[in-house]
Amino acid sequence: MDDMRSFEERLAEELGRMAGPEPPVDALAVSRSVAAQAPKRRLQTMFSATKFVLASAIVALFGGLLMAGLLITQDGEPPAPAAETTPAAQVSGQVDADAMPRPAVDVRLVVRLVDAAAAGDETAHLGEFVRYGVDQAEGPYPFTIDYAPGEVDPAREYVLETRIEESATGRLIYVGVSRGATDGTVPVITQGNPVEGIDIILVEAPADGMSAWVSGVLLADPGVADPDAGVRMVVTLSESTAAATGADPVAQEVMEGFSRIRPPRNFALEYGLDTIDEAAVYVLDARLEDAASGALLAATGDPVPVITDGAPVENVTLKLVAIE
């Protein structure tokens, strides 16, 4: 019996390793995406009486407004003009999703109208279109972006920035270019460029927007006590001189909660390929610390080189040793 229990514990540990860490998820994006694909008729659950009262109120309101308008015009006064609003302008077109290899609900399609001089600055857009979840079978996706004409200077150049990105991480997967264009810009509005019928196709994002993973397993020296709920594990990927220079880590994974961090445990850190200098040395280390005080309870010995100069990016073993 004990043999079976010990085998089951071993099995559970191994299956836990195979399962790996929980991937990040943008729950709201998933929710919006599935809701968009299969909308529910929310009024179905409303009582008929409530619907009746609501409909009556709408009829009474519009009827009242209509009568008021008729009474005024009967007195010979023209109806008052509607409140003056700044007329919005629009730029529109479609994004061809044929480049997507398969449907994805965990991505978002973003088309932004930006001043060409501010391209790349997410906060500087004049308007944007966002759609969660992309399926090439549903495409091409029409888009319309409203903008205030007063914000557009005819002497300046404006472009559309189109991207497909992971909802949870923002990682860039595809970028949009004009069909038939030789470069990645999609100029619009000014200098003779169009405001409608803009045809955008997707191409894979350039390498500098891509990311990769470094992964492995965390083991613990027998001297390291099983962590309780009040501790956290931090695995850090950094450039080897970061401790001396005070540079920020390249990536970090923080794990909390007893069941999640009890070694042996897998880890996987995502890093941007554009943050890696092939001539530099990168290292991984891990530490177990008290979540409240930050006091160090256990740590890896020497940092483990990874990524560059033939060092591994997977199956990296980090072993925690108790701090006396």
Add this chain to the structure above:
Amino acid sequence: MTRAVDQDIAGAVESAARGDEIAFARIVAAYDGEMSRVCVVVARDRSIAEEAVQAAWLIAWRKLGKVRDPERVRPWLVSIAVNEVKQLLRKQRRRSQVEIGADAAGVPGGLDPGTAVGSLDLRKALEGLDPDDRALLAMRYVAGFNSTELSAAIGLTPSGTRNRLERLLSRLRQELSDG
């Protein structure tokens, strides 16, 4: 995922069934990770697992109103994801073009061969199982299903499920001792 959280989620299930996207997002946040981990074990391929979980969320959104006991939503969701991943694997097998690799297939993490030879044997044995058996083990030992939840997921009686699990464990142990 604890039972207390399950009870918290019960309210979200009722709201989501009426079309509340924010409530549905709470359910996604609570269970997506567990569904993904179970599917990775079954598929041994992270991208197939992701695809299965995405498909499972769409099914869940459509059928949430039919969940009779909102506190049992966790095993229901994991079962949907497992069914989806098995379907994807069947389709892939029919195409019979892709041979699924082990760690090279995109599942992060692995073992230091020097420190875990026994684990490597066990990993190899698990990878040699068919997806139905890996699904049974993943639901039991990754998602922590009890025998009632397992039996509902695989369509056997609780005693039939226990027998199947015991036979599977015995077979695995035998393979390891022979190897």
